[in-house]
Amino acid sequence: xxxxxxxxxxxxxxxxxxxxxxxxxxxxxxxxxxxxxxxxxxxxxxxxxxxxxxxxxxxxxxxxxxxxxxxxxxxxxxxxxxxxxxxxxxxxxxxxxxxxxxxxxxxxxxxxxxxxxxxxxxxxxxxxxxxxxxxxxxxxxxxxxxxxxxxxxxxxxxxxxxxxxxxxxxxxxxxxxxxxxxxxxxxxxxxxxxxxxxxxxxxxxxxxxxxxxxxxxxxxxxxxxxxxxxxxxxxxxxxxxxxxxxxxxxxxxxxxxxxxxxxxxxxxxxxxxxxxxxxxxxxxxxxxxxxxxxxxxxxxxxxxxxxxxxxxxxxxxxxxxxxxxxxxxxxxxxxxxxxxxxxxxxxxxxxxxxxxxxxxxxxxxxxxxxxxxxxxxxxxxxxxxxxxxxxxxxxxxxxxxxxxxxxxxxxxxxxxxxxxxxxxxx
Numbered sequence: 001x002x003x004x005x006x007x008x009x010x011x012x013x014x015x016x017x018x019x020x021x022x023x024x025x026x027x028x029x030x031x032x033x034x035x036x037x038x039x040x041x042x043x044x045x046x047x048x049x050x051x052x053x054x055x056x057x058x059x060x061x062x063x064x065x066x067x068x069x070x071x072x073x074x075x076x077x078x079x080x081x082x083x084x085x086x087x088x089x090x091x092x093x094x095x096x097x098x099x100x101x102x103x104x105x106x107x108x109x110x111x112x113x114x115x116x117x118x119x120x121x122x123x124x125x126x127x128x129x130x131x132x133x134x135x136x137x138x139x140x141x142x143x144x145x146x147x148x149x150x151x152x153x154x155x156x157x158x159x160x161x162x163x164x165x166x167x168x169x170x171x172x173x174x175x176x177x178x179x180x181x182x183x184x185x186x187x188x189x190x191x192x193x194x195x196x197x198x199x200x201x202x203x204x205x206x207x208x209x210x211x212x213x214x215x216x217x218x219x220x221x222x223x224x225x226x227x228x229x230x231x232x233x234x235x236x237x238x239x240x241x242x243x244x245x246x247x248x249x250x251x252x253x254x255x256x257x258x259x260x261x262x263x264x265x266x267x268x269x270x271x272x273x274x275x276x277x278x279x280x281x282x283x284x285x286x287x288x289x290x291x292x293x294x295x296x297x298x299x300x301x302x303x304x305x306x307x308x309x310x311x312x313x314x315x316x317x318x319x320x321x322x323x324x325x326x327x328x329x330x331x332x333x334x335x336x337x338x339x340x341x342x343x344x345x346x347x348x349x350x351x352x353x354x355x356x357x358x359x360x361x362x363x364x365x366x367x368x369x370x371x372x373x374x375x376x377x378x379x380x381x382x383x384x385x386x387x388x389x390x391x392x393x394x395x396x397x398x399x400x401x402x403x404x405x406x407x408x409x410x411x412x413x414x415x416x417x418x419x420x421x422x423x424x425x426x
Contacts (some may be wrong), residue, residue, distance in 0.1 A: 015399025019260030045236035088113030162186030245275025259302030312336030378402020
């Protein structure tokens with residue numbers, strides 16, 4: 001036990017002695033909830049976000065939008081939003097939420113005065129240069145003392161000119177989404193052009209575009225690496241949030257590891273969520289995967305096949321997939337995810353460290369992980385205040401007795417009550 005741990009920080013991961021058989025309902029998508037909240041605050045009339053995810057990240061977003069002038073009622077499962085003029089001065093607590101620190105500054109620029117952004121200590125290490133530089137390119141003043149990171153201040157002047165922005169979004173698709181969401185309210189809209197290595201997690205940009213179009217906004221995507229949002233009204237709408245499909249990863253993995261069967265209810269037939277990639281990944285790893293009106297069902301044999309897979313577009317699944325690879329009977333090569341070094345923690349380094357501590361034969365590469373079969377043992381798995389790392393830990397606990405998860409409560413970022421829901425499977 002290290003100096004920063006106490007016994008109460010360590011949560012014994014369940015280790016079932018029989019195949020898991022369960023049907024699971026998941027909370028709403030954080031990505032969809034926070035996009036819907038931002039657009040509702042920019043709309044021309046009231047809106048409702050039904051089945052909104054209630055988590056730290058979404059509560060931080062709701063609070064930020066209230067502080068900037070919107071009325072956001074989160075008292076029920078369906079959150080109502082009444083937009084208002086963006087006002088300043090204000091202070092925004094971003095916590096560790098990338099969606100808050102990146103999506104809200106372009107909205108705050110529409111106000112008339114300073115808005116200060118800061119967050120958790122690790123949030124100050126997360127890359128923000130492309131958002132800050134992008135805002136400066138369209139005439140927004142941002143004071144950051146040369147840090148290109150939190151804390152910084154957006155100095156609104158009552159409106160934003162808009163126009164052409166050229167950025168390198170190879171570190172995060174959120175840089176593009178951040179500039180697109182508020183662009184309908186800019187005088188010239190926005191024309192975002194990406195230069196650099198391929199943009200990761202493209203489904204998240206597709207999600208942003210889909211949500212804008214749902215509200216009547218014209219978005220042009222005819223050219224690769226270019227997104228144009230035309231100026232115009234954002235329609236207030238009543239939307240229903242899909243389940244968070246990435247949060248399904250540990251539950252569906254339970255079927256694969258234990259040779260059981262798990263169904264996740266309400267899996268959409270069409271979605272822009274990156275978590276939908278689980279259907280292909282789990283099938284390649286040996287599961288039987290079926291999508292029906294009942295939801296997504298996964299049945300395993302108890303044997304896991306290693307994979308050679310490019311996770312570039314579904315990087316948030318990497319921790320869960322890496323845990324399955326550590327339990328697999330054949331080697332795996334995970335690639336295309338150098339960008340997840342800039343997430344809540346450096347996920348590649350963290351995974352290599354924690355898997356190795358349990359006996360895994362794992363090698364960190366420039367853009368992924370090589371994992372070879374090995375005999376694993378129990379021990380402490382640190383989460384680095386990262387909810388996806390906790391997912392990896394509980395998956396390992398399915399196949400390895402004695403895994404203790406440090407700070408399982410970090411899962412509240414996107415799934416409050418996760419530990420109870422997970423224990424309920426067994």
